[in-house]
Amino acid sequence: MSVRVRIAPSPTGPFHIGTARTALFNMLFARRHGGTYIVRVEDTDVARSTSAFESDILAGLRWLGLGADEGVQLDGEVGDRGPYRQSQRTARYTEIAAQLHAQGSAYYCFCTPAELEAERTAREAAKLPPRYSNRCRSVDPNDAATRRAAGESAALRFRIPDGPVVIDDLVRGRVEIDAATLGGDLVILRADGSPLYHFTVVVDDVDMGITHVIRGEDHLSNTPKHILIFQALGATLPRFAHLPLILNADRTKMSKRKSQTALADYRAEGFLQEALINFLALLGWSTGSEDEVLPMDELVQRFDLDHVQKAGAVFDRQRLEWLNGQWIRKLAPADLLARLRPFYDDAATDGRIGRPARDEEILALIPLIQERIPLLSSAITLTDFFFTDGAAPDVATLTPKRWDVATTLAALEAARPIIADAIGEGDAVLLHADDPLEGTLRALAETHGWKAGDLFMALRVAATGRTATPPLFDSMRLLGRAAVLARIDAAIARLRG
RNA sequence: GCCCCUGUCGUCUAGAGGCCUAGGACGCCACCCUUUCAAGGUGGAGAUCACGGGUUCGAAUCCCGUCGGGGGUACCA
Numbered sequence: 401m402s403v404r405v406r407i408a409p410s411p412t413g414p415f416h417i418g419t420a421r422t423a424l425f426n427m428l429f430a431r432r433h434g435g436t437y438i439v440r441v442e443d444t445d446v447a448r449s450t451s452a453f454e455s456d457i458l459a460g461l462r463w464l465g466l467g468a469d470e471g472v473q474l475d476g477e478v479g480d481r482g483p484y485r486q487s488q489r490t491a492r493y494t495e496i497a498a499q500l501h502a503q504g505s506a507y508y509c510f511c512t513p514a515e516l517e518a519e520r521t522a523r524e525a526a527k528l529p530p531r532y533s534n535r536c537r538s539v540d541p542n543d544a545a546t547r548r549a550a551g552e553s554a555a556l557r558f559r560i561p562d563g564p565v566v567i568d569d570l571v572r573g574r575v576e577i578d579a580a581t582l583g584g585d586l587v588i589l590r591a592d593g594s595p596l597y598h599f600t601v602v603v604d605d606v607d608m609g610i611t612h613v614i615r616g617e618d619h620l621s622n623t624p625k626h627i628l629i630f631q632a633l634g635a636t637l638p639r640f641a642h643l644p645l646i647l648n649a650d651r652t653k654m655s656k657r658k659s660q661t662a663l664a665d666y667r668a669e670g671f672l673q674e675a676l677i678n679f680l681a682l683l684g685w686s687t688g689s690e691d692e693v694l695p696m697d698e699l700v701q702r703f704d705l706d707h708v709q710k711a712g713a714v715f716d717r718q719r720l721e722w723l724n725g726q727w728i729r730k731l732a733p734a735d736l737l738a739r740l741r742p743f744y745d746d747a748a749t750d751g752r753i754g755r756p757a758r759d760e761e762i763l764a765l766i767p768l769i770q771e772r773i774p775l776l777s778s779a780i781t782l783t784d785f786f787f788t789d790g791a792a793p794d795v796a797t798l799t800p801k802r803w804d805v806a807t808t809l810a811a812l813e814a815a816r817p818i819i820a821d822a823i824g825e826g827d828a829v830l831l832h833a834d835d836p837l838e839g840t841l842r843a844l845a846e847t848h849g850w851k852a853g854d855l856f857m858a859l860r861v862a863a864t865g866r867t868a869t870p871p872l873f874d875s876m877r878l879l880g881r882a883a884v885l886a887r888i889d890a891a892i893a894r895l896r897g
Numbered sequence: 898g899c900c901c902c903u904g905u906c907g908u909c910u911a912g913a914g915g916c917c918u919a920g921g922a923c924g925c926c927a928c929c930c931u932u933u934c935a936a937g938g939u940g941g942a943g944a945u946c947a948c949g950g951g952u953u954c955g956a957a958u959c960c961c962g963u964c965g966g967g968g969g970u971a972c973c974a
Contacts, residue, residue, distance in 0.1 A: 445974060448973080449974095509972090516971090516972080520971090524898085528899085529898065529899040530971090572901095572902070572903090575902075581899070583900095583969095583970055588972095590972040592972085596974090597973070618968055618969070620902065621901055621968065622969065642902085645968070647967080649908090652967070652968095684909090686910055688911070691921095692921080692923090710902075711903050718923060719908070721923090722924085723923085725935090769935095771935065772935035772936060773935080838932080841932090857933065859932090861933095868933055868934040873932085
């Protein structure tokens with residue numbers, strides 16, 4: 401039987417990084433085994449689900465390369481075992497619930513929320529675990545029918561049988577849980593007829609022929625409920641694999657409050673899709689080797705559930721940034737340009753750079769920045785001088801740490817004619833080749849008894865407005881003669897007071 | 898509270914009884930490179946393998962207990 405796995409996000413919030421990781425593991429498992437990867441939207445909680453969140457999730461999956469083989473995609477549904485949105489499956493849930501009721505696996509419960517609350521409070525006061533008393537089990541089915549016909553509101557509860565339930569988990573091995581600890585018979589249909597998660601998830605997994613349920617460890621404790629429902633339905637049990645949780649720095653379950661969890665935020669910061677995939681794959685799983693920088697196809701080849709870690713894994717942002725740098729450095733210039741494009745466009749729009757950036761300009765800058773940016777967004781601050789005139793650094797910034805104002809002024813005045821002589825418009829960068837301008841300026845520094853580094857810093861700040869920039873001489877060449885001289889003149893004027 | 902999972906450097910991890918005086922990576926420190934910032938290179942600090950008992954000629958690896966951490970426990974997903 402071929403492998404069928406699913407990721408079942410709930411559109412009650414922005415696409416969460418933990419959901420991305422679970423999706424990735426499912427995708428890797430499916431690809432590894434030539435199976436099908438399904439995306440199902442769990443929007444039974446109408447009050448909290450929105451289509452905006454759904455779009456964010458589907459767009460995020462697609463961007464990561466984790467779009468569905470079958471199920472819900474950004475532009476519609478594919479597959480013949482749908483619908484794949486729970487909100488469109490209510491008739492099916494009602495039907496299966498009726499079946500469970502007819503076979504005696506479920507019964508109507510007339511307890512009011514207030515009564516249940518009172519029961520819960522009483523048990524809590526008695527220091528007993530919260531648990532439904534199952535008291536409506538004893539309501540005579542005929543009476544129940546009569547009361548419902550009379551309009552009395554009732555939820556449908558699934559009857560939890562006695563005895564142990566065994567989970568044969570692919571990550572954790574055999575886990576046995578006593579059904580008596582499950583909290584009593586569980587509601588599968590609210591009084592208004594709407595279905596609840598523990599019920600829908602099983603109906604869907606059966607209908608969609610899911611063979612392997614790969615999800616977060618937070619679902620492990622609830623898995624017996626699912627197994628019992630599978631069994632009541634007479635369905636074949638899927639295999640289960642519970643992944644370790646992604647943790648905040650304090651080792652609690654990763655949350656919006658304590659960590660950056662929205663995938664869109666990582667994307668907006670300039671993390672590469674490849675880096676995120678690589679990083680997430682290695683959070684809770686390892687190749688068993690010492691290789692770390694791995695593309696998707698390599699991950700697929702090596703993926704196995706045996707090397708999935710059992711303990712939770714702290715999300716280490718520094719490691720992610722390092723990996724991102726690795727991936728940025730691997731990109732071909734044209735590819736990097738394409739990734740950088742939206743960042744320069746946004747910067748032009750919100751004024752962080754003075755004008756829109758042309759492709760040729762970004763391409764010319766790429767050799768200077770590719771080795772030094774950890775994030776795509778870092779390119780902007782590193783190259784804004786190129787697109788923005790009149791950075792106008794103040795006297796304090798213009799003056800190198802070891803120098804005074806008079807020395808800085810003298811140095812800029814002395815260097816100006818040399819630069820005017822060496823730089824034209826539209827010059828190509830020299831990169832690591834020997835730059836004649838550098839030699840001339842070093843000689844100048846020597847005759848004045850200046851440190852070359854101080855001279856270069858003074859020029860750097862005058863020309864770019866920043867103390868940390870790409871290599872100075874190539875930066876000036878790209879800027880062009882007129883712009884560089886104008887900025888040096890402006891700096892000289894400011895230094896003169 | 899009850900149930901379940903879990904415990905190797907700060908972090909991600911390798912490790913499936915002798916290959917471990919525990920390896921790699923991120924981060925940190927130093928040095929090299931160097932016009933700044935990075936990148937890169939080299940080296941270093943950093944883990945009594947949570948702790949205590951066993952089993953064994955031999956345990957990070959097997960067993961038991963303790964402690965720590967996490968998750969679950971809804972007419973949420």
